[in-house]
Amino acid sequence: NAGVTQTPKFRILKIGQSMTLQCAQDMNHNYMYWYRQDPGMGLKLIYYSVGAGITDKGEVPNGYNVSRSTTEDFPLRLELAAPSQTSVYFCASSSGLGGLYEQYFGPGTRLTVT
Amino acid sequence: DAKTTQPTSMDCAEGRAANLPCNHSTISGNEYVYWYRQIHSQGPQYIIHGLKNNETNEMASLIITEDRKSSTLILPHATLRDTAVYYCIGHPSGSARQLTFGSGTQLTVLP
Numbered sequence: 001n002a003g004v005t006q007t008p009k010f011r012i013l014k015i016g017q018s019m020t021l022q023c024a025q026d027m028n029h030n031y032m033y034w035y036r037q038d039p040g041m042g043l044k045l046i047y048y049s050v051g052a053g054i055t056d057k058g059e060v061p062n063g064y065n066v067s068r069s070t071t072e073d074f075p076l077r078l079e080l081a082a083p084s085q086t087s088v089y090f091c092a093s094s095s096g097l098g099g100l101y102e103q104y105f106g107p108g109t110r111l112t113v114t
Numbered sequence: 115d116a117k118t119t120q121p122t123s124m125d126c127a128e129g130r131a132a133n134l135p136c137n138h139s140t141i142s143g144n145e146y147v148y149w150y151r152q153i154h155s156q157g158p159q160y161i162i163h164g165l166k167n168n169e170t171n172e173m174a175s176l177i178i179t180e181d182r183k184s185s186t187l188i189l190p191h192a193t194l195r196d197t198a199v200y201y202c203i204g205h206p207s208g209s210a211r212q213l214t215f216g217s218g219t220q221l222t223v224l225p
Contacts, residue, residue, distance in 0.1 A: 004157075042215040043158070090157045101205065102148065103213060105157030 002026050004106035006091050012112045013081040021076040021109050023091030031094045031101065032074040034058075034066065036087040037108075043090065049074055081113045118202045123220040126196075132189040134219050136202030139183040145206050147178060148213070149187045151198040151221075158201070158215070161187065192223045 007022045025032065030051045035043040035058075045058030049068040063085060065077040074093075078085060088110050092103040119137040126132040138147060149161040162169055162176045164185070169176045175188040189196055201218040 042217065043213075092157075102160045102163060103158075104160060108155075108157050 004091055004093055004104055006106035006109050008109060009107070010110045012114065015081060015083065015113060017081050018077070018079050019081070021089055023074045023076065023106060024072050025093040026072065027093060027095065027104070028071060029093035029095045030071065031096050032068065033092040033103065034074070034076045035090045035092065036060065037090060038087050046076065083113050085111065086113045087111060118204055118216055120202055120216065120219045122217070123222070125222050125224055126192045128194060128223050128225050129191055132192040132196065132221055132223070134187040134200050134221060135184065137184045138202065138204050141182055141204045142206070145204040147176065147185050148203045148205055149174070149176065150201045150203065152201070153198040194223050194225065197221060197223045
């Protein structure tokens with residue numbers, strides 16, 4: 001049981017490039033989340049999904065897109081990367097069983113845009 | 115989510131109990147208290163949650179006051195690997211939306 005996995009661990013992008021951050025979970029969780037964490041700051045929600053085919057915006061969705069075609073995978077797409085998107089990106093999942101939503105996080109992707 | 119207040123930092127000697135307080139005086143009746151921690155450069159890690167009863171698991175104990183306005187996370191025998199930022203979060207039952215992480219408490223376990 002690998003939990004939540006994220007790839008890549010590190011990436012450097014040039015301004016204007018695009019990339020997809022991968023996230024997968026093997027716990028059969030319906031709920032998945034993408035957060036970003038800037039240096040010395042708290043986590044901010046980018047997008048979340050309550051199940052396959054359903055996604056919704058979080059606090060800071062601009063410049064990102066997501067899709068959820070399967071329960072296991074929740075990729076985050078960056079189009080036209082900007083320096084403001086330099087951050088650490090965390091994916092998380094939760095089961096929602098019993099109305100409780102403790103979230104399990106992946107190890108993160110460290111992205112630098114120059 | 116309830117506003118929570120935690121001390122900015124705390125030290126604890128290795129092998130001793132670490133008691134981390136959290137004030138959540140505005141917590142509503144259906145909000146659970148969740149504790150997470152984030153070890154440097156890693157993703158946040160779920161520790162424990164509770165509603166009104168004290169809870170214990172393999173990682174920690176959670177003591178919630180009877181009026182639910184505050185709680186204490188107890189790590190019974192702190193180790194150097196417990197050095198991390200600890201977050202106390204109020205989150206409503208039945209809500210799938212995001213957790214709101216505040217600034218947390220930086221716990222440093224000293225050898």
